[in-house]
Amino acid sequence: MTILEICNLYKSFDSGKTFVLRDINLSFDKGKVYALIGDSGSGKTTLLRLLSGLEPVDAGKIYIKDKLVSDESTLISPHERSIGMVFQDLALFPHLTVSKNISFGIVGDIRDNVSEMLHMIELSGYDNRYPHQLSIGQQQRVAIARALVTKPEILLLDEPFSNLDENLKTALRQKLQFIVKQLEITMVFITHDVRDAIALADEAMFLRNGKLLQKGNIHEIFQNPTSDYVRSVYENLTTSAEQLLTVLSKKT
Amino acid sequence: MKNIYTSRNKIRRFKRDISTWSVWVLILVLLIGLPIYTIGIRLFDGPGEMWEHIVEHLLGLYLANSLSLILGCGLLTLIFGVFSAWFVSHYDFPGRRQLEWLLILPLAIPSYITAYAYHGLFEFSGSLPVLFRHAGIPFNGIDFMNLPGLILVLSISLYPYVYVSTRVAFLHQSNRLKEVSALMGTSLRQFFFRVALPLARPAIVGGLMLVMMEVLNDYGAAHYYGVNTFTTGIFRAWFSLQDPQTAIYLSALLVAIIFGLLFFESWQRRNKRYTLSAQFTIRNLRTPLKGKAGIIAMILTFIPFLLGFMLPLAQLIYWAILTWSKVVDTEFIQMLWNSFGIALSSAVITALAALLLIYMSDWNRLYGIRLFARSATLGYAIPGAIIAIGILIPTLAMDKFLIGFLQQYFNVTTGFIINGTIAAMVYAYLVRFLTVAYNPLEAASLKIGKHLSESSRLLGRNRLRTLLSIEMPLLKTGLFSAIVLVFVDVLKELPLTLILKPYHIQTLAVKAYEYASDEMVAEASMPSLCIIVTCAIIIRYLNKIISN
Numbered sequence: 172m173t174i175l176e177i178c179n180l181y182k183s184f185d186s187g188k189t190f191v192l193r194d195i196n197l198s199f200d201k202g203k204v205y206a207l208i209g210d211s212g213s214g215k216t217t218l219l220r221l222l223s224g225l226e227p228v229d230a231g232k233i234y235i236k237d238k239l240v241s242d243e244s245t246l247i248s249p250h251e252r253s254i255g256m257v258f259q260d261l262a263l264f265p266h267l268t269v270s271k272n273i274s275f276g277i278v279g280d281i282r283d284n285v286s287e288m289l290h291m292i293e294l295s296g297y298d299n300r301y302p303h304q305l306s307i308g309q310q311q312r313v314a315i316a317r318a319l320v321t322k323p324e325i326l327l328l329d330e331p332f333s334n335l336d337e338n339l340k341t342a343l344r345q346k347l348q349f350i351v352k353q354l355e356i357t358m359v360f361i362t363h364d365v366r367d368a369i370a371l372a373d374e375a376m377f378l379r380n381g382k383l384l385q386k387g388n389i390h391e392i393f394q395n396p397t398s399d400y401v402r403s404v405y406e407n408l409t410t411s412a413e414q415l416l417t418v419l420s421k422k423t
Numbered sequence: 424m425k426n427i428y429t430s431r432n433k434i435r436r437f438k439r440d441i442s443t444w445s446v447w448v449l450i451l452v453l454l455i456g457l458p459i460y461t462i463g464i465r466l467f468d469g470p471g472e473m474w475e476h477i478v479e480h481l482l483g484l485y486l487a488n489s490l491s492l493i494l495g496c497g498l499l500t501l502i503f504g505v506f507s508a509w510f511v512s513h514y515d516f517p518g519r520r521q522l523e524w525l526l527i528l529p530l531a532i533p534s535y536i537t538a539y540a541y542h543g544l545f546e547f548s549g550s551l552p553v554l555f556r557h558a559g560i561p562f563n564g565i566d567f568m569n570l571p572g573l574i575l576v577l578s579i580s581l582y583p584y585v586y587v588s589t590r591v592a593f594l595h596q597s598n599r600l601k602e603v604s605a606l607m608g609t610s611l612r613q614f615f616f617r618v619a620l621p622l623a624r625p626a627i628v629g630g631l632m633l634v635m636m637e638v639l640n641d642y643g644a645a646h647y648y649g650v651n652t653f654t655t656g657i658f659r660a661w662f663s664l665q666d667p668q669t670a671i672y673l674s675a676l677l678v679a680i681i682f683g684l685l686f687f688e689s690w691q692r693r694n695k696r697y698t699l700s701a702q703f704t705i706r707n708l709r710t711p712l713k714g715k716a717g718i719i720a721m722i723l724t725f726i727p728f729l730l731g732f733m734l735p736l737a738q739l740i741y742w743a744i745l746t747w748s749k750v751v752d753t754e755f756i757q758m759l760w761n762s763f764g765i766a767l768s769s770a771v772i773t774a775l776a777a778l779l780l781i782y783m784s785d786w787n788r789l790y791g792i793r794l795f796a797r798s799a800t801l802g803y804a805i806p807g808a809i810i811a812i813g814i815l816i817p818t819l820a821m822d823k824f825l826i827g828f829l830q831q832y833f834n835v836t837t838g839f840i841i842n843g844t845i846a847a848m849v850y851a852y853l854v855r856f857l858t859v860a861y862n863p864l865e866a867a868s869l870k871i872g873k874h875l876s877e878s879s880r881l882l883g884r885n886r887l888r889t890l891l892s893i894e895m896p897l898l899k900t901g902l903f904s905a906i907v908l909v910f911v912d913v914l915k916e917l918p919l920t921l922i923l924k925p926y927h928i929q930t931l932a933v934k935a936y937e938y939a940s941d942e943m944v945a946e947a948s949m950p951s952l953c954i955i956v957t958c959a960i961i962i963r964y965l966n967k968i969i970s971n
Contacts, residue, residue, distance in 0.1 A: 223881060225877050227440060229436070
């Protein structure tokens, strides 16, 4: 079932002199994981900001569960979109404790929700710590818990793996896989490393200079890249092709 | 590609993006700009009766004196500010740590008070000539009551503007540049002239611009020394000649000069880069100076502090010992209370207005409104006398209307309702000092970034609740700095207070000016010292915050 749909999306920050995103058409199904892949300046973060309602679109339409949330005359506010978002810098409130960070977006029965979340991210007992008292991996999990506590149907993550070492990356991938499965949410994450997509995503979308180059099943794209850029992304992988195929075959 | 920027689409986007915040920003900016718009509009009424007389006999003098002041003070503050900044940021010598902040202290003394003190120190029967003659050294004093004297006094009073900005620039210059220059056989002196100085140019010019604005804003010192400038001319036209239109024309000319200077400053920075990428920056290391070289460096850097702070302070303390029993009474305590109360309330209101302006223009999604919002920060460039006149004109008109209205419809006879009130004065301070609060708050808000507030909004908090629960706790230091900076400026401000002050309320700055004007300059020392001590404590505190 399609939960999120983008039609003919355009975005420019200088009244059309240069376009950050051009004619983007995409759809996202419920319960699936999507990777947005591209270099710096390809428009990945802008796309997430448009989806979350933090930026208005210049042209085109965004639908969430068939409801129009963004177009030239509409901008539904971020918290009415059932979207959770984790920023690249995590944006944890530095003056609030872990439990207050997590409970920030909820009203009513806070205690149960917070302890449920803390349990899920394996940080029970860390309620009263402040963000600076946590490791980067723990901070990342708190940011994810905070985004999930309002029970969104779509989770957006901006470069969740960029500051992590290999061990932490693996742990986070496992955690995210578990979350998606348990909560049945749609997850869209940004990465510039195709290995993250291979390990976690059901589908990948390649962006370059604001244009969508290719989208689809990650295995199929690997077999049949339609542009030099996508081909070069796979060729530049340090992991050998055999290892990659092994990962892919395990996933499919 | 289809054209998505048709007029129809633009209107649809405009309707989508315009919000209550856009309207609020517009109202706030128009309110802040009102005094300047008033002067602009009144220019169309034509010149006043005295204008021809002024043009024929005085305008040349105003222009020559004001330009001489700008150039003279520019040169002297450049010498005092840049060299002391260079010494404390590139060398280590005895007393360097203390001098680093002591050199800022002349800012605690309003320049008109420094002017009183210098005259008292150096006139024939002043403290220093008398002291010298007692010691058997023939010294008849120095006459400061002229243009060169005013240039020197304003320069030693205002050089910290250049010193502060240049020191920051020097401290941020990477040591790598020094090392590269040394490898190429360049001496430290050559490095100063060929690398450090050109790289610090925007900071130096920025500091110089502030000096020039303050010079053009000065009324107290120029009036006391009998030097005719644009500002004294505006006062004369308005109060002595009773010709507001001429005052408006002089104000417009002065504003044109100031905007010319501002334009020059932005033009000289065009397309140039003066900073290194952060990745190439390593901390600036000071060269230790020992023995004779260290002592010479200490003496050289001590001179601006001695001239700008210690000498005037010593004279004021001497006067205060002579006159305090005459001056300090219940009225004086009331005056202290008034000054601090007005300064604090103005500072809080100005800081809150700056905070709202920063955030509301960010919340508004129309780019044009954001650009327009920046114009509200130009008030600092406009001399206090001009802002006061720009406020007097509309408020007098409103008062006239209200008095007539109340008389006609309610048979009530009343005096001025808006004019001569604390509210009008606080409004004027808001217009003039908004930039002073805006800059530290904007820096603090940029440091927080957008992602925290965006997270909060994604989690369901609206903009105002986000500001109160997330941004305000993190902006505490910035907000506090903004409040104390405005507080200091309001406490020292003379021309604006002089024009707009309610007649039954006295402030420290105005009282000091009145004593000096009534040939009771020694009595001016107590109110002056109250301003200086307060400002010095605050400057010390702010320097500590910035250093940390």
